[in-house]
Amino acid sequence: DTAVSQTPKYLVTQMGNDKSIKCEQNLGHDTMYWYKQDSKKFLKIMFSYNNKELIINETVPNRFSPKSPDKAHLNLHINSLELGDSAVYFCASSQDGGLSGELFFGEGSRLTVL
Amino acid sequence: GNSVTQMEGPVTLSEEAFLTINCTYTATGYPSLFWYVQYPGEGLQLLLKATKADDKGSNKGFEATYRKETTSFHLEKGSVQVSDSAVYFCALSDLLGYQKVTFGIGTKLQVIP
Numbered sequence: 001d002t003a004v005s006q007t008p009k010y011l012v013t014q015m016g017n018d019k020s021i022k023c024e025q026n027l028g029h030d031t032m033y034w035y036k037q038d039s040k041k042f043l044k045i046m047f048s049y050n051n052k053e054l055i056i057n058e059t060v061p062n063r064f065s066p067k068s069p070d071k072a073h074l075n076l077h078i079n080s081l082e083l084g085d086s087a088v089y090f091c092a093s094s095q096d097g098g099l100s101g102e103l104f105f106g107e108g109s110r111l112t113v114l
Numbered sequence: 115g116n117s118v119t120q121m122e123g124p125v126t127l128s129e130e131a132f133l134t135i136n137c138t139y140t141a142t143g144y145p146s147l148f149w150y151v152q153y154p155g156e157g158l159q160l161l162l163k164a165t166k167a168d169d170k171g172s173n174k175g176f177e178a179t180y181r182k183e184t185t186s187f188h189l190e191k192g193s194v195q196v197s198d199s200a201v202y203f204c205a206l207s208d209l210l211g212y213q214k215v216t217f218g219i220g221t222k223l224q225v226i227p
Binding site for chain 1 (some may be wrong): 117146148150152155156157158159160163201203207214215217219220222
């Protein structure tokens with residue numbers, strides 16, 4: 001039973017389209033995150049939610065909009081996709097808001113914008 | 115702000131060689147330090163951690179010691195295996211940076227038979 005699951009795993013789309021990536025965790029954690037990993041493996045935090053409340057919102061274009069319907073889900077919607085959005089997007093969760101530093105990651109969603 | 119600096123890869127080693135991946139950090143508070151590992155096609159998973167100065171984290175033959183005086187947390191393994199081939203990330207979390215874990219750039223390790 002996968003702890004943090006993301007869908008879809010692969011997404012290929014055209015510039016200008018709108019797409020969503022879904023994430024669910026069954027660990028009972030209070031905090032969820034979205035990270036972006038570029039082609040050089042650099043990992044950058046985008047958003048963090050704690051009990052459905054937005055906690056971290058890094059410098060991310062407002063084309064990216066996270067939504068947390070409940071504390072087990074954190075979805076990422078991207079409008080007007082650009083070539084530079086191509087990356088692997090990782091969802092993660094933690095029990096204590098990251099204080100212990102232990103994050104549980106999903107397998108990633110590889111987005112390719114053509 | 116907080117930052118983590120780790121050596122750029124890729125690092126290529128023969129099986130049974132000794133591994134060191136350097137990591138240094140900058141933090142405004144009292145951070146906990148971590149190494150995460152990412153195997154091909156997978157998400158990151160916690161490898162080991164240390165929460166205070168002089169602590170040693172260890173797992174699967176890997177070790178790292180929290181050195182406050184040198185602000186370092188270098189990852190070591192005495193004898194690497196092909197199955198250790200992965201990307202290794204040094205990270206920190208800080209009470210002052212609540213809910214934000216800062217990662218280094220990742221170091222790719224390739225172990226050849």
